[in-house]
Amino acid sequence: MALKEHLKEARNRLFKSAIAVVICTVLGFLIYEPVLEALSAPVVDINEREGRSAALNFDTAGSPFDLMVQVSVFLGLILSSPIWLYQLWAFITPGLKTKERRISLSFIGVAVPLFLAGIFLAWLILPNAVRVLTDFTPSGFSNIITVSVFITFVLRLMLAFGIAFLLPVVLFGLNMVGLVSGRQILKAWRITVFLVCLFAAMAAPGADAMSMFYLAVPMLLLFFVAIGLCLLNDKRRARRTAIREADVAANADQASSLEGL
Template sequence: MALLEHFKELKNRLIKSLIALALASVGGWFLYQPVIASLSAPLEQISQEMHRSASLNYASIASPFEFQLRIAIEIGLVISSPVWIYQVWAFVTPGLTRKERKYTLGFMAAAIPLFLVGVFVAWSVIPNVVRALLHFTPENASNLISADDYLTFATHMLLFLGIAFLVPVVLVGVNMLGVLSGKAILKAWRITVFGVFVLAAIAAPGADAFSMFLLALPLLVLFFLAIGICLLNDRRRARREGAKAEENEEEANQATPFEDLGKL
């Protein structure tokens, strides 16, 4: 394709992605009330338990509208993620080989549900994190939290755990490209396990250790499953390279036919 045709293709993909985002954001606008009720639930619980003011604070008259608009767009981004991720893949895929296309399609099929699972887990643990952090507020003090700061905190939590669930897919992709071997990834298992449990302790700071293990278990299962896939891929690559080396050696050991020598 000519450069101008590539730009036209990119424009069409962007328009389709924006249409999907706009439609999903309309749905997000109507989902605002249950979403904000769920996000505000920890503040209401703190207010009742500790008998002090704990609520979201809107700094200006237009802030509630801006807050609802931002949440609607972010909900729309999550809902429409399969559409715009597919549009990105469809734009890139003509320049890939058939094998690379197969790999990228497999990574997309694994990455999208894993990211959504990570977002769901984050959504489930945000109330625990908020409740734990607000317990550090001194007595006779109030928690009048800026709505913008609260939304930023919740968004970061959602993205952080969503990306954490994508790490196994990234590890397999790096291994497929030959950048890291499965053994090299396996050597860092102690640091990874420690990091996962630290993350789980922060995200699920309950009095019991069960909630921490419940959050850490799926991350560890995904990590070691990714290592197993990397090790199998290394073994398959070694067999393939060994067979190729044997073929080259057999060809090198064969005598050149007399007719070919005459042509030379």
Template sequence: MALKDHLIELRNRLFKCAIALLVAAVVGWILYDRLFTAVAEPLMEISKQRGVVASLNFDGVSTSFDLKIQSSFFLAAIFSSPVWIYQLWAFITPGLTSKERRYTLGYMFAAIPLFLAGIWTGWLVLPNLVVALTSFTPVGGSNIIHATDYLTFVMQLMLFMGISFLVPVVLVAVNMAGFIRGRTMLKAWRITILAVTVVSAMAAPGSDAFSMFFLGAPLLVLYFSAIGLCILNDKRRDRNTTKRVAETESTADRATPLTDLDQL
């Protein structure tokens, strides 16, 4: 297409993304009060169990309104992620080959549920993480937290877990592009296990190891599953390369027919 047609196509895709975002923002606005109560519940439990002051502080006249707007659009970005990810794929796919189109479609269908699963995991580990981080408050102290800082922390945790669950998709994509082999990724398994264990211990610091296991196990399963796919892809690529080399060597001593030279 001409540049003008590309810009028109981009405008249409962005318009659809904006419509989906606004509709999802309305849903986020409606769900905000119930979600905020659930998010603040760990602090309420701390007040009951430890007998300390633990609460959220709205330190401005318009703070509560601003937070509701920000939270609504944050929720909208999550709820509408299938729409805007698809619109992004639909915009770039005309410039791809059929093989590249299949690959990117597979990445898209894998990335969306994994990202949402990471968000859900972050929601599950949030109470334990809040309890663990506030447990360092000395006796007689209080946890009066700015609501803006607290919700920012919650959003960052959700995004971190969502992006963490996308790492396998990135690994497979990099391997498919031929930048790194699966066995090279496998060499870093010790560092990966250590990093996942540390993150799991921080996010789910229960008195037993089950909470840490249930958080770290999915991340490790996704990581090693992605490496397994990369190794299988490397073997398939090596077989194809060996086959092409054998075919080339078998025909290297043959003279090229005159008809083929005329076609060239």
């Protein structure tokens, strides 16, 4: 297509993505209160189950509205992720070959569930992370937590887990396009384990070891699964290369025989 048609296509794709985000953000407004109640439940449990004083507070008059917008937009981006990811794929797919289209579509099909799985795992460990972190509060002190700070902590936790679950998919994608081989990754497994633990320590928003553990273990499992898939893909690529070379050699021999006649 001409440049003008490309820009028009990009505009249409962005418009559809924006509409999806806006609609899902409106849905986020509708479910804002139950979501906020679920997010604040770990802090409420500190008062009810452990007998310690903890509360979430707004520090300005406009903070409740700002928080509602922030959480609703975050929910809108998550809920609409299959739509805007598809629009991105639909925009770039005309310039791809058939094999590249299958790879990109498979990438999106795997990346979205893994990203959501990472967010769901972060949701599961959130109560434990809050409990462990507030256990460091000295006796006689209270945890008066600003809501904006707490929500930022929760969103960082979820994004860290979601992005971490995408890294093995990126690794396998690099192998699919031939930029890295499974053997190269396998030889560096010690460095990989170290880097995963380092990333988990930096990405986990809390100072507790459990958050790092909950993030590092699934990442390591996914990385080794990705390495296994890379090795299988390397073997399949090697077989195809061998068959192609054998066909070329056979055709060359046949041509030589015909020339001899």
